[in-house]
Amino acid sequence: MYKEEHEVGVLGVPQNPAPVMSTMIQIPTETSVPDHIVWSLFNTLFLNVCCLGFVAFAYSVKSRDRKMVGDVLGAQSHAATAKCLNVCALVLGILGTIGVIVLLVFLYPMANHITSEFMKKNRGY
Structure with a gap:
């Protein structure tokens, strides 16, 4: 008899025939939302055509604020704009x-x- 067989023979069959229940915990991962604030700052300083760079900078700041509050959908919306x-x-x-x-x-x-x-023409007169 092998050692494992001997141990199984000594321990016997499990006493509780109920199925083993497992618990799964899902930890939400933090969604990365790019706020494009550096790009907006560059456009504000150098390529501010029709104040589009400034408005983009304002939306980038709004996106960053929404991300800090935890509003991922709002942050994504402002970041897309x-x-x-x-x-x-x-x-x-x-x-x-x-x-x-x-x-x-x-x-x-x-x-x-x-x-x-x-x-040249005007000098001649």
């Missing part, structure tokens, strides 16, 4: 910057040429 406003401010800011560069590159030489021609 801040993200949308940040994207709009970024796109408009980049397009505006490209537009100013194009204007300076193409229109400045043309304006300089027109001005010089105008000055």
Whole structure:
């Protein structure tokens, strides 16, 4: 006889035939909600087209406040609005910057040429 068989033989069959109940405890994990506050601050300082960066910053702060209170749905809603406003401010800011560069590159030489021609004509009188 093996040692395990001997122990089972000595211990016998369990006395309580009821099924064993187990308890499961679920601990809620903290949901990470990005509030986009750094992006909003960047847009507020550098790409504040039509005050979109400032409004995005305000929604980011609201999102952070909601997250601190524990209102995850409110935080997600404000964070989504801040993200949308940040994207709009970024796109408009980049397009505006490209537009100013194009204007300076193409229109400045043309304006300089027109001005010089105008000055040459006026000197003759």
